[in-house]
Amino acid sequence: MAAIETEADFAAWMGSIQARVEAVLKHSLPGPQHAPARLHEAMRYATLEGGKRVRPLLAFAAGELTGADAGRLEIIASAVEMIHAYSLVHDDLPCMDNDVLRRGKPTVHVEYDEATALLVGDALQTLAFQLIAEHRLADAPGVQMEMVRVLAIACGSRGMAGGQAIDLESTGKQLSQPELEYMHVRKTGALISAAVKLGALCGGPCAPALEQYAHRVGLAFQVVDDVLDAEASTATLGKTAGKDSKQGKPTYVSAMGAARAKAFAEELRVGAHAALDSLGGPTQRLRQLADFIVLRKF
Amino acid sequence: MAAIETEADFAAWMGSIQARVEAVLKHSLPGPQHAPARLHEAMRYATLEGGKRVRPLLAFAAGELTGADAGRLEIIASAVEMIHAYSLVHDDLPCMDNDVLRRGKPTVHVEYDEATALLVGDALQTLAFQLIAEHRLADAPGVQMEMVRVLAIACGSRGMAGGQAIDLESTGKQLSQPELEYMHVRKTGALISAAVKLGALCGGPCAPALEQYAHRVGLAFQVVDDVLDAEASTATLGKTAGKDSKQGKPTYVSAMGAARAKAFAEELRVGAHAALDSLGGPTQRLRQLADFIVLRKF
Numbered sequence: 001m002a003a004i005e006t007e008a009d010f011a012a013w014m015g016s017i018q019a020r021v022e023a024v025l026k027h028s029l030p031g032p033q034h035a036p037a038r039l040h041e042a043m044r045y046a047t048l049e050g051g052k053r054v055r056p057l058l059a060f061a062a063g064e065l066t067g068a069d070a071g072r073l074e075i076i077a078s079a080v081e082m083i084h085a086y087s088l089v090h091d092d093l094p095c096m097d098n099d100v101l102r103r104g105k106p107t108v109h110v111e112y113d114e115a116t117a118l119l120v121g122d123a124l125q126t127l128a129f130q131l132i133a134e135h136r137l138a139d140a141p142g143v144q145m146e147m148v149r150v151l152a153i154a155c156g157s158r159g160m161a162g163g164q165a166i167d168l169e170s171t172g173k174q175l176s177q178p179e180l181e182y183m184h185v186r187k188t189g190a191l192i193s194a195a196v197k198l199g200a201l202c203g204g205p206c207a208p209a210l211e212q213y214a215h216r217v218g219l220a221f222q223v224v225d226d227v228l229d230a231e232a233s234t235a236t237l238g239k240t241a242g243k244d245s246k247q248g249k250p251t252y253v254s255a256m257g258a259a260r261a262k263a264f265a266e267e268l269r270v271g272a273h274a275a276l277d278s279l280g281g282p283t284q285r286l287r288q289l290a291d292f293i294v295l296r297k298f
Numbered sequence: 299m300a301a302i303e304t305e306a307d308f309a310a311w312m313g314s315i316q317a318r319v320e321a322v323l324k325h326s327l328p329g330p331q332h333a334p335a336r337l338h339e340a341m342r343y344a345t346l347e348g349g350k351r352v353r354p355l356l357a358f359a360a361g362e363l364t365g366a367d368a369g370r371l372e373i374i375a376s377a378v379e380m381i382h383a384y385s386l387v388h389d390d391l392p393c394m395d396n397d398v399l400r401r402g403k404p405t406v407h408v409e410y411d412e413a414t415a416l417l418v419g420d421a422l423q424t425l426a427f428q429l430i431a432e433h434r435l436a437d438a439p440g441v442q443m444e445m446v447r448v449l450a451i452a453c454g455s456r457g458m459a460g461g462q463a464i465d466l467e468s469t470g471k472q473l474s475q476p477e478l479e480y481m482h483v484r485k486t487g488a489l490i491s492a493a494v495k496l497g498a499l500c501g502g503p504c505a506p507a508l509e510q511y512a513h514r515v516g517l518a519f520q521v522v523d524d525v526l527d528a529e530a531s532t533a534t535l536g537k538t539a540g541k542d543s544k545q546g547k548p549t550y551v552s553a554m555g556a557a558r559a560k561a562f563a564e565e566l567r568v569g570a571h572a573a574l575d576s577l578g579g580p581t582q583r584l585r586q587l588a589d590f591i592v593l594r595k596f
Contacts (some may be wrong), residue, residue, distance in 0.1 A: 008362035029456060035480075039455055039463040088418060095412035109516035118416070119463050122372050122388060123455035129427045131442050131448035139437030145431050148446055157328060165337040172348055178443035182333075293515065 011289045014057060017077075018223070020070075021056040022048065026080040028131055042112045042120045043127075048087040050103035054293065055080045055192060056193060059199030061285035066203030075135045076147065079128040080195045083155050086124035087191070089117050089248060091164065097243070104238035124164050125155070137202055147198055154194035163187025165247070175250040181219065188225070203210030213275040220268035221293050227249035227261050228298065236298045269294040308586045315375075318368075319344065319357065321353040322376040333463060340418045341409045341425075345383040348401035352519070352591065353378045357497030359571055359583035360508060366501030373433045377426040381453050384422035385489070389414050389462065395545070402536035409441030423453070435500055445496055452492035461485025465547070473548040473567060474593055479517065486523070509519045511573040513585060518566035519591050524549035525559050526596065534596050569593040 001280035005189045024048055030230045056077035067137035078199040091115060093097040097294040100110050129148060153159055163186030170183060196214035228246065230253045235243040244251045253263040272290040276283040307470045323345055326414040353376035361371040390405040391412060407415035427446060431555045448557050451457055461484030468481065494512035498504035524542065528551045532539040542549045550559040570588040574581040 034456060036455070036460050036463040036467065038467065039460060043455060086420075090416055093416065112495050115466050116463070118388060118391065118393060119459050119552060120454075122384075122419070122423065123459040125423055126450050126454040126459065129446055130454060133447035133450060141443060143437060144443060147429055149431035152424050152431060156424040156428060157334070157417075158332060158342060161421040161424065162334050162337060165334040165414065168413050169334065169336065 006277045006288075010292075011124065011283075014292075017057055017060050017178060018053045020052055021077050022083060022265075024074045025081065028078060028082075028127065038112070039116060039119055039123065042108055042116050043124060044045050045087050045105075046108050046120050047082060051081075051084075053077075053081060054289075055084055055195035055264040057194065057289055058214070058217070058286075059202075060171075061289050062196040062199035062206070062214075063202050064065060064285055065210065065279065065281045065283060066200045066205075067281075068199065068203030072135070073138045073199055074135055075131060076197070076202055078200045079151065080191065080198060082124045082128040082131070083151065083160075086121040086128070087155070087160055087164070089124070090121040093117055095246070096164070096168070099240055099243065101234065101238070101240050116138040121259045123262055143201060147201055150194055150197055150201070156191040159186055159190035159194075160188075163190065170250050173246040173250060174254060177252075178257050180250060180252060184219060185215070189215065192218035192221055194217060207279060209240070209275050209278045210286075211271050216268045216272040216293060217290050217293055220265050220272065220290070221267040222281070223252045223261055223268065224296065225293055226253050227265070228296075229253075232298065238298070262296060265294050277282065299373045304586075311583065312590075313321055314578065315355055315358045316351045318372050319351055319375050319379060321377065326376060326380075326425065334559075336410070337414060337417055340414050341422060343403075343409060344406050344418050345380060345422065348403070348551045349379075349397065350594075350596075351379060351381075352587075353382055353493035355587055356490065356512070356515070356584075357500075358506050359488040359587050360497035360512075361500050362497045362505070362583055363508065363577065363581060364503075365499030365579075366497065367554070370500040371497055374431060374435055374496045375493070377449065378496060379428040380422045381427070381449065382457075382489060384419040384426070385458055385462070387422070387451070388419040388461070391415055394462070394466070395541070397537070397538055397541065399532065399538050401463065417558035424590075425436040441499060442505045445499055448492055448495055448499070457488035457492075458485055458486075461488065468548050470546040471548060473553060473554055475550075478548060478550060478553050482517060482520040487513065487521040490519055505577060506572050507576045508584075511570050511588070514566045514571045514573060515588050515591055516548040518563050518588070521550045521559055521563040521566065522531060522594065523565070524551050524561075524591055525556060525596075527551075530596065536596070563592050573579045 029047060030040045031042050034040055044053045059077040059080060060073050088102055089108045091097050091110055092102055093246060108120055126252055132148055163183055166183045167187055193214040195208060197206045201212055228237060232241055263294060269290050273287055276286055311362055327342050327345060328338045357375040357378060358371050384484060387406045388402060389395050392401055392408055398405055406418055428516060430446055438565055459482055463484055464481045491512040495504045498508055526535060527542045567588050571585055574584055
């Protein structure tokens with residue numbers, strides 16, 4: 001009974017954060033009444049009503065730990081989500097992963113066209129930084145500039161974009177586990193870690209143990225993604241399943257097999273919890289999110 | 299004799315700023331010793347040793363007016379130039395202008411590949427914001443956050459990226475002069491204006507007359523670009539000449555004819571000077587740049 005109550009409470013909390021972030025995104029993305037209408041429409045198509053909003057949830061959970069104001073958290077969470085949305089639009093382009101389905105809908109270049117998809121990604125990245133610059137997110141402006149720095153490092157050539165480049169170079173190759181980890185820490189882990197760190201920074205400093213939690217959760221996310229790509233259906237995922245092996249991409253499943261990949265994800269989940277043990281304050285949401293990320297089915 | 303001396307002095311000033319910005323760019327762009335090597339190499343290929351560096355020159359000239367520190371100016375100028383370089387790489391992609399020559403060299407997607415060119419642009423945009431966040435560029439941190447905002451607005455969906463979207467939509471159409479202006483104020487003008495404004499902000503507030511100067515110079519730049527595209531050779535330009543009419547793009551030349559386009563550029567040049575008349579302080583470089591932009595042959 002208690003477990004069911006906790007689960008319902010967690011689902012309600014997730015729903016409230018998702019709704020909150022959706023509202024900020026809706027408000028922050030220019031509408032089609034502003035020129036260029038088609039670009040703005042496509043930016044909304046790429047960002048709104050989609051995804052689990054894992055990064056915003058992590059930002060809010062981390063912010064709870066530092067007593068961050070929810071008004072600040074919804075901004076930083078939306079900025080991170082815009083970066084995530086931009087990366088998906090560009091990753092799906094024909095010259096990259098060439099995918100036609102995302103979040104259960106045709107990808108942006110399929111629904112609109114390639115040039116529009118390119119500009120959608122470009123402009124979403126910009127808007128993320130604009131959003132941070134237009135709101136007060138920390139007591140000291142120096143901390144807010146640090147937020148710009150954290151986000152930029154996470155999505156730049158030694159973070160997300162760099163991970164994507166390594167991913168492309170690795171297609172058709174068999175990577176060792178350390179090599180895979182090196183790639184995924186950048187490609188997926190960097191932005192997930194940034195979400196945690198930025199959420200915390202809205203309320204105070206980010207403890208090293210929290211960074212460790214973020215690192216483990218970020219890696220676990222990708223391991224589980226690899227498992228789901230191999231085992232779940234396109235309908236469940238809302239994106240093309242089985243794509244990694246079809247494209248010859250090295251994954252945790254191809255590197256260590258599905259069973260060991262699952263065990264590794266579980267290890268990371270336990271490690272994420274362990275990192276939180278040293279922290280005072282409310283860590284319940286962070287713990288629930290670590291479980292959610294590893295135990296999810298989509 | 300005095301005119302020749304002034305010209306030599308201006309050329310020397312330009313050379314010194316160009317060298318200074320080149321050094322900052324070289325230092326700020328990760329080298330190929332950092333993974334992913336190919337991405338970092340391509341980012342340097344796209345950014346270094348190229349172009350007239352008009353935006354950095356404008357930033358320095360505007361900064362002279364507000365007594366800005368040169369150490370700050372070289373950073374903000376480099377950030378703006380990174381944004382400019384990113385926009386060129388993406389604009390040259392096959393799904394956009396599909397060009398093979400830029401700054402006298404093969405474009406990034408020709409020299410490397412499309413996916414790398416996409417990521418080069420993405421990561422250069424990020425690095426511009428990172429650069430601002432990593433240096434102290436104003437006395438008050440609030441002003442520095444304002445710089446992030448100014449740059450983001452200039453290159454976002456209602457600035458540069460938006461202008462590019464309008465450009466794509468307009469291919470094959472005949473635009474009126476106000477429609478052309480609307481497009482170019484965004485596509486080229488926004489970042490040029492931002493360069494002026496950001497340079498000024500390194501030293502103090504940006505006067506409205508200086509913003510007016512920036513607007514006129516930004517528009518003049520594009521009008522002259524259209525004339526050069528129609529009249530100069532590929533060898534002189536270092537990029538494919540005659541492309542606009544070939545691609546059916548509306549330009550000032552197609553809208554009003556070459557003679558009237560030249561007269562309009564001259565009008566804007568005179569207007570840019572007039573805007574400076576009300577300003578105290580050293581405006582010589584700004585005046586020389588307005589002349590340089592309108593009277594250039596490449």
